[in-house]
Amino acid sequence: MDKLNVVGKREVMLDAWEKATGQARFTDDLSFPGMLFGKILRSPYAHAKILQVDLTQALNVPGVKDAITGRDIPKKMYGIVPMAKDEYALAIEKVRYIGDEVAAVVATSVEAAEEAILKIRVDYEELPAVFDPFEAMRPGAPILHSNVPNNVSASIRKEFGNVARAFSESDVVYEDTFETQPVNHSPLEPQAALAIVDLSGKVTLWSSTQIPFFLRRNLATTLDIPESKVRVIKPKVGGGFGQKIDLYAKDFCAAFFAMRTGKPVKFVYEREEVFTSTRQRHPMHIQLKTGMKKDGTLLAQQFKVVADGGAYNSTAPLMITLACYFIMLPYRLENLLFEGYHVYTNKPVGGAMRGHGIPQVRFAVETQLDMIAEKMGIDPLELRLKNAFLAGEPHPGKLLVQSCGFSDTLVKAAEGIEWKEKRGKLPFGRGVGLAGASFPSGVSNMSHISSGAIVKIERDGAVTLLTGAADIGQGAETVISQIVAEELGVTLEDIRITAADTEITPLDPGTFGSGVTLRAGNAAKMAALAAKEKLFEAVAEKMEVHSKDLEAKNRRIYMKDQPEKGMSLIEAIKIYQYSDRPMPIIGRGSYLPPAKEPTTLLKEDGNFSPAYSFMTQAAEVEVDTQTGKIKVLKMVASHDCGRAINPMLVEGQLEGSVVGGMGQALYEDVITDKGEVVNPSFLDYGIPTAMEVPSIVSIEVETNDPEGPFGAKESGEGTQLAPAPAIVNAIYDAIGVRFKTLPVTPEKVLEALWKK
Amino acid sequence: MKHILKLHVNGEDFEIFTEMNKTLLEVLREDLGFTGTKRGCDLGACGACTVLIDGKPYLSCLTLAIAVQGKKIVTIEGLAREGKLHPLQKAFIEKGAIQCGFCTPGMILTAKAFLDEHPYPSEEETKRAISGNICRCTGYVKIVEAILSVNENQ
Incomplete structure (x- = not known):
């Protein structure tokens, strides 16, 4: 080289x-003379018809300059995936979750806008609501969107190979059910937008966005003006992790009010709004059946996945599709039957989050692989190595994997965690575990x-x-x-x-x-x-x-x-x-990636990404059997990122991603009660602090991908696929208890130990 | 109701004609333009708004501006001296302890107050000291490294 x-x-x-x-200037750090401040009125009901909205008293609050409802905006639907558009910037006919946008005001101060919001009178007709995706799928359940009569807004049923035959040829078949929780991305910077309009009518929007060009398109669509009349500038953005992919009411409202008033307009979300009214990682219910040969060869898997999507689609079709196709990496799996459903419920909305549909199914697969390994008397590491995908192998979904360092990542993570010395050999209460994964390096369609x-x-x-x-x-x-x-x-x-x-x-x-x-x-x-x-x-x-x-x-x-x-x-x-x-x-x-048969995967197989990265996470944990508290002592993240353009930044990506994955494994959970988020703050939610952070070893496995610039591939997002199962597998090694639902809280640990 | 508020920030005296119920965070950001102090939660739960008041770290979102008149307030903008970065700023930059940067000002100021009192801390003490400052990007590893490195070679 x-x-x-x-x-x-x-x-x-x-x-x-x-x-x-x-x-460094983030969106909320910018201001203009004469700027107005906006606030959004959100629904207190999980499901209700909006009968009437009276803005009169709000408009009478001193300092208030303008107010709008859903009926004042262009009737243009929004959706980050064009085929799944299903929401307006402000709700028009009805609200579908607690926190849904109903009306908005702008005023000369935040305080005046807040006061005005309280003075908007809305007559609602409450509708029956549904909070459980399985109930939502039943006939007679409340319907969120009239064009989706069973509340299943996106689904996939794909068979690769011959699953029935493969199961019949399997020596052993295991079946388990897993559940994952909603996780909020929690970027430190709350969502914000600031808009100005010039005399030609052109809107300039500064936004905490991950995708300025898509935002320009979506803003032009929802404002019903030509794309050339919208300029989007991304200032510094305080983290995103997928949550800043979507257009939000703050983007639309800043621009729309700027157009109406001729003044600069800023909207900044409160932390509570970030929790209730942006996006979160989809909770999933996963039934998984796996067939295997006696020698540990993985023959077949069958999935039934129900993702609780909340009130709107966001990335629904893509999320459920990715979950399917990335089952067939990083292990060789020729026979797969995947049934997946994205279901509407009257709850906060799911969206893309670091790993996008894959962390949930990976948790199921990697946990079950360990269970099978134990029953078959095979070392979990050996089982994974035996089935590890190799570069150039045919993929049932036609993904074209030109470089693959998965086996290397397994070996290095195992070395890093001292697998041979520690697995099954540590005293009760301590254990090690590992898990693998793969992720695309962008989309080639x-x-x-x-x-x-x-x-x-x-x-x-x-x-x-x-x-x-x-x-x-x-x-x-x-x-x-x-x-x-x-x-x-x-x-x-x-x-x-x-x-x-x-x-x-x-x-x-x-x-x-x-x-x-x-x-x-x-x-x-x-x-x-x-x-x-x-x-x-x-x-x-x-x-x-x-x-x-x-x-x-x-x-x-x-x-x-x-x-x-x-x-x-x-x-x-x-x-x-x-x-x-x-x-x-x-x-x-x-x-433009020169992929053969490029595809979104939504309609046909093909090569989804120009390159695929591979990774293994290994964990060592200590369980306090008195309190049920789990301490992660060490994490090893070995990652095939092609070539690290900047090893320090790659390490930073891996470390941050691992800690986020640890949060999903042990602490984080957006808890709702009848659709209402009961823990919408950092005080109650459970993001890992420095105190919880273990020692983290990052290992870059370089494979030099032929398509990547100087051989580079993804880093950091795929890393969040496997920490949770690695930790859960380590917990099993520590105390002999198998957890199939996340997060593994001290309550669950104590209850399980007590039952044992 | 507006009044004159007198604050001493980053070595300078300011007279501000503003509402008396404003938090220090609001006055710093909105009246004085020290936007380096970040609003992450407005509830005292994330640490992004941390500033130094007489050398101690305070959450400016929970502090009334009127209550800190006559005290020495330092924001991230006031940490570099005569164009020279504070060793903590240098360490954060060089060790890769900054990603999105939104938690950085609060994190650095918390660390400064901590190191002033504990110049040679252990890793555990350091983690405890910054446990009120949330970072979602870095996993804290390089932040702890950066803080520990500051007095390492002295």
Whole structure:
């Protein structure tokens, strides 16, 4: 492999200093003279008809400038997946969950807006509500959306191979039921939006969004104005984890009120609203049947998955589809029957969250694999290694896996947790466990999700990079800049990046599905190469050599085989300028994954992603049998991320993701009572603090993917698929109790120990 | 009802004509423009709004501005001296302890107050000291590393 100067280095995040000094501006940190502040009135009922909304008294509150209800907005439905649009920015006919948006006001102060909200009079006609997905599927259940009479808004039934035959050929068949809980992403920055409108009627929106270009489209649609009349700018975003993919009422209302009043308008959600009225990880009920040969060969699996979607779809069809196809990784599984349902209930809405449908089913599979391993007397690690998927193997769903380090991740995680020394050998109350997973590196379907980049080489040798990629704290801007610096043979300090402004930067789908590094990284690499080639052409002419024999490194351009023959980048730029070539030196790149049979998977099989990452999590836990409290002592996260463009940032991704997964395993749960979230605050919800954090070892397994920029693939999202089962498997090793529902709270532990 | 509020922030005296029921967080962000102090929950549960008052960490979302007149308030904007980053800021940057950066100001200020009192803490003490500051991105690993590194080589 070539020696790399910038890629593969532990470079400091480009904007870290801004964040460390308070200079970094998030949406709520921005303000304009004369700005109005907005608040949203939310439904106190889980299910009700809106008969009448009276805004009169609200409008009379001093300082209030405008107020609207669902009946004042364009009747344009919104949905992040176009085929599953099912909501309006503000509810029009009825509300479907506690926290659903009913009306909104803007005022000269937040206090006035809050007061006005209290003075809006709404006449509701309460409707019967349903809170359990199984009840919602029964005939006669309350119906949330009239066009979905059984409340099943998305479903999938897919068979791969011949499942009945495979079960009959199995030596052993196991069947278990698992349940996972709703988890809130809890980004530290609450959702916010700020809009201004210019005299031409163009709306500019600053938003805490992961996907500026999709937001532009969805905003234009819901406002019923042309896309060219909307500009979305992403300032610093305080984490997202999938929750900032959707358009929210705050985006629409900021823009709509700005259009109506001509004033700048800001909406910022309260923490409680983030819990009740944004998105959460879908709770799932999972029935899993697995057939296996005596030697541990995995023959068949059958799933029935019911996902509680809450009141609206968000990503429903994609979520349930991903859950299906990613059963067939990271293990070789030729026979799969997957039945999955996304069901409406009168509860908070499910959406994409770090892993998107897969963590739930992975919890079931990885927990059951350990149960089977024990019954069959096979080491759980050996069982996984035996069935581990390999690069180039045919995938039943036609995923094309060109690089796969899964077995390596298993071995390294096991070494890291001292599997051989500890598994089954620790004293009662302590144990180790592990679990594996796989995740896509972006989505390779549909041309509108291609990513673009522009690289300009300036007269003084500085490089300007324009990318649409949305950095939400993961360090995308740093990683993409490293890629450009490497390709151009300059240093990271030479790069100036402007990102995620729909009017300035090229199209990019945004931050979801773990595609940013691969997709935007490839686009930026192509743009850098295009700019470099222009420069090489001029240099080659001057040096009377072939441009293909040139190389750029360390701010020099020189002959590959005679490094002393060459010149500095600055000289090269001068030569370019004096050769009467058109200035400025600009390279453009546009990356659309060249996948064979690209697909959304929603209608047909095919290669969903340009690359797939693989990972294993291993855990060591200690259970206090007096209190039932579980302490995670150590986690090992081994991850095949292709090549780590920035190992420090990859580690950060793995560590954060592992701790989030630990939260799902042990603490976090959005608890509802008749549809009402009873713990909508950090005080009651249970995000891990520094006190709970174990020692974490991150191991990067490098496989150098042929499609990734410099071989890079996903990191950080797939990492959250397996911590929960790894921890649950470790708990079993510690106390001999098997938990099939999450989170594993001290109450559950004590109850199980008592029953034992 | 508006009154004159006198605050000493980041080494400067400010006179602010504002409502008396405002929290310190509101005054810092809205009246003085010190937006480095973050509002994460407004309930004292996340630590993002932490500032130093006479050297001790306080949750500015639970502190009335009027109650801290005459005291020395330091926000993240006031930590760097004469263009030189505080060693904690440097450590956070270099160790990769910052991802989205929303918890960072509160985290750094909490750590500053802690290190001022415990210059050579253990890992466990450090974790306890920052346990009121939530971070959803980093898993705290590099944050703890950064804090521990500050006095390591002295």
